[in-house]
Structure formats: C-alpha cells, structure tokens
Amino acid sequence: RVQQLADDGMIFVNGKAAKSSLKVVSGDEICCDVPDDRPVDILPENIPLDILYEDHDIIVINKPKGMVVHPAPGNYSNTMVNALLYHCKDLSGINGVIRPGIVHRIDKDTTGCIVACKNDKAHEAIAKQLENKTCHRVYKTIVVGNITHDDGLVDAPIGRDPRDRQRMKVTEENSRDARTHFHVLERFNVATYLECRLETGRTHQIRAHMKYINHPVMGDDKYGQPCPYMDTQGQVLHASELTLVHPTTGETMTFHAPLPEYFEKLLNILRKRVA
Incomplete structure (x- = not known):
C-alpha cells in the first residue's frame, strides 16, 4: 500500500517526491496524500x-x-x-x-x-x-496565443497546488521533476497547434506546463478558460501516439489514435480565422 502511494507520487520526504526504495533517517519530514x-x-x-x-x-x-x-x-x-x-x-x-x-x-x-x-x-x-522513460507518449494540443519559437522544452517541477488539491502547479515544494518537449505544427491568429512529447509523466503535466509558459491549453477551464470556438468543452488535448516494447515478444510497437472530430473541427475554425 505504501509502495503504491510512493509510486503514484503521493509521498514526499523533505519536500521532494520519494520513491518506495528511499531510506528515511531521523529528522526527515514525511508528508503523504492519502486517497x-x-x-x-x-x-x-x-x-x-x-x-x-x-x-x-x-x-x-x-x-x-x-x-x-x-x-x-x-x-x-x-x-x-x-x-x-x-x-x-x-x-x-x-x-x-x-x-x-x-x-x-x-x-x-x-x-x-x-x-x-x-x-x-x-x-x-x-x-x-x-x-x-522507454515508453514514449506523443500528444497533440492547441494552446492559447502564439508561440514564436518552433521547438522548446519546459523543464519545471510539478506538485499539487496547496490552495486547490485538484490542480497541479510548477513549484519547488512537494514536487517531482517534469519535462515536456514541444514542436509547433501550425500557427493561427489566436492559437498554436503543438505536438508535445513527454519525458516524464506527471499528473496534468502538459496542462500545467503550458499554463506555466502563459500558453494554456484551449478549453482548459482548470488552468485557463473555456474555448469560445467549441461546443464541447474541456482541454483540447489528444494522446496521438504511444510506443512501447511488448512485454512478452519484445517487439517495439507504436500505436496511433486519429484526431477526434471535435479537434479537427476546431482546427478548421482556426484556419478560417487566419484566412
């Protein structure tokens, strides 16, 4: 039970996320989010x-x-x-x-x-x-505003927001390392279409990192605001690709999920606004 809590990033020793293998010593401060x-x-x-x-x-x-x-x-x-x-x-x-x-x-x-x-x-x-980090995950997202550089890395630790435990934020306290690579696929007047590759897999990682660089994910009312161009609300974020090694055969396998209809519809709306 304790091991699972540690693996889920819910146990912190001296303000840092602790693995289940960590040995604690006298004087260590231990915090735990117990579900x-x-x-x-x-x-x-x-x-x-x-x-x-x-x-x-x-x-x-x-x-x-x-x-x-x-x-x-x-x-x-x-x-x-x-x-x-x-x-x-x-x-x-x-x-x-x-x-x-x-x-x-x-x-x-x-x-x-x-x-x-x-x-x-x-x-x-x-x-x-x-x-x-040998299981690779690629996401597609549309963020608010124009990102001017074509490629980037957000390298910033993420922990729970002490004022709202349902949110994550970039913080040095009770946090875990988090790294998100992004590449610009397309730019619009009011938004940017991105491909994001996770180097780590923290809760709300892309959403919190995009908020941190002042380009929140469109439709994300937890970290930004609802999208005025969509009937369907919620963050515009799609896990488009997953690569793993098969646990029995050892074969490297890559799976692709096509963009959902609402995502394609939003892209078309934004393209018309550019035109």
Whole structure:
C-alpha cells in the first residue's frame, strides 16, 4: 500500500517526491496524500471501447472525451475500468480493485491512446518502461496565443497546488521533476497547434506546463478558460501516439489514435480565422 502511494507520487520526504526504495533517517519530514480507501464494488458495464490493439497481455484503447479512466470517490461507474471489466476476462491486479489493469492514466477530457494490462507480468514490464522513460507518449494540443519559437522544452517541477488539491502547479515544494518537449505544427491568429512529447509523466503535466509558459491549453477551464470556438468543452488535448516494447515478444510497437472530430473541427475554425 505504501509502495503504491510512493509510486503514484503521493509521498514526499523533505519536500521532494520519494520513491518506495528511499531510506528515511531521523529528522526527515514525511508528508503523504492519502486517497479515500473505502471498499467499493466495481462492476463490469457494457460500454463500447475503441480498441486499437489487443492480445493476451495488453489492450490499447483510443479513449473518448469525457470518459474517466478508473473509478474514484463519487464516480464509480461509466469509467474505462468498468468497460474493461466487461470486455476482458482478466486484468492485472497490481493497482488493486479500483484500478485493475491500469498502468498509466490520461485525464477525463483528454482523448487518445492508453494501454491497459491483462496480467501482472505485463503490468510490471510496462510500468518499468514508464519508469525508465522507454515508453514514449506523443500528444497533440492547441494552446492559447502564439508561440514564436518552433521547438522548446519546459523543464519545471510539478506538485499539487496547496490552495486547490485538484490542480497541479510548477513549484519547488512537494514536487517531482517534469519535462515536456514541444514542436509547433501550425500557427493561427489566436492559437498554436503543438505536438508535445513527454519525458516524464506527471499528473496534468502538459496542462500545467503550458499554463506555466502563459500558453494554456484551449478549453482548459482548470488552468485557463473555456474555448469560445467549441461546443464541447474541456482541454483540447489528444494522446496521438504511444510506443512501447511488448512485454512478452519484445517487439517495439507504436500505436496511433486519429484526431477526434471535435479537434479537427476546431482546427478548421482556426484556419478560417487566419484566412
């Protein structure tokens, strides 16, 4: 249990995120964000899934906008986990009954590639790749304002905002290193279309980093403001590509999720404004 909290970045020693292997000494200050742990029954639900790939070890999903990845207090149904429990006979149990199969997450309104594991061996292998930064994730996003340079790196630690625990912020206190590489794909009058590559995988990393450089993700009312050009709200952020090494075959595999309709529609609106 403590190891899982550490792996989730919820234990801090002397203001820094601590791994489960860290040895503490007398005088260390230890802080922990403990989530609600009331026992609940997570039920299978017949929810359609857009499956990009599936075998005996892993399943790769193109997650739609508005779908929560796993149950949490106040939201125990209609999640991707509920759908996976219905679709799959087995899922890894390393993350417990609330998060079976889940080895990484993307936010509710973020769309695109996410991998789940069907057994503990696969889970451990993919988790190790994420830890060693050999599992590569590419995102597409549209941010507010014009970014003038074609390429950049945001290298700034991220931790929970003490004034709002549902938000993350760039801070030196109770934080973890975070690095986001970005490349400009297209510029508009009021926005910039970016490709972002994660070197680390912190909660809300792209959203917090774009806010930090004063170019918040469009539609992100948590870190910016709603988008006036969209009917559908929520951050314009899409996990377009996922590369991993298959846990059994050793094959390097890359999965692609096409841009969702709302994203393409927004791009066309912004292009017309340029014209």
